[in-house]
Amino acid sequence: MKAIRYIIFIPIVFLIVMLVYTLLPLSLFGLMSLSKSWLVILLIFFGGLTLSIFTLLPGGITWLSAKISPTKKFAFYSVLIISLLLGISQIYRYWTNPYLTENGFGIFLGIMLTCLTIGFASSLSVGAGIEIFEEKETSLGFILLIGTIIFYIGIFLAFCLLSTKICYINPGKTYTWYSGIWHGIFIIPNWVVSWFADDVYCKAPNSTTAYSIWWWISFVFMGLGLIDGGNSRR
16 A cells, blocks of 8 residues: 555655646636736735735645655655756746747846746645754745745736736826826836836826826835834845
């Protein structure tokens, strides 16, 4: 019975990890295909839940693999090797895909997907090792911390990507005051994406005076809110 568990464990983990890496870009592009209204509704009501799922998924896979594996060490090394190999393969496919390397926006997508993949790979690879190898807890914890930081950079870039759909600024349209409030809220994500895409704007090139006033008001209040939120957390 134990021999059978050794035989079936690796294919099961391989399929699970491969499914996670495959669904990662598909889920993001699926969100981008939604209408702006539905996207706003999903982010407001289910954004926190989605982030929690993304954060807890690697730990859940690691826990499940440890339960079905004959030994915890075998589970750790199996998940380590499989997640690293599939992660490297996935990142290689990103950067050899001509659709992602032919323009700046594609490079942005490649950076975002690479960060998310590295974050998942580090969580899958190191998460179980911290519990198994107590003498290596410090070094493994440091690697996991770096992977977590890279993962949240990827989450931030994913939010920036979705913001270009929620708050797209048409350069040929003249915007009024209420648009200034909306555009000022999303200035930071739009600014980040504008480094890579020439057709993404932080501020409408054609607008009224009221738009500019409310854009600055919204931008300043958003910045003060971020600063105040950071002070509160500290």
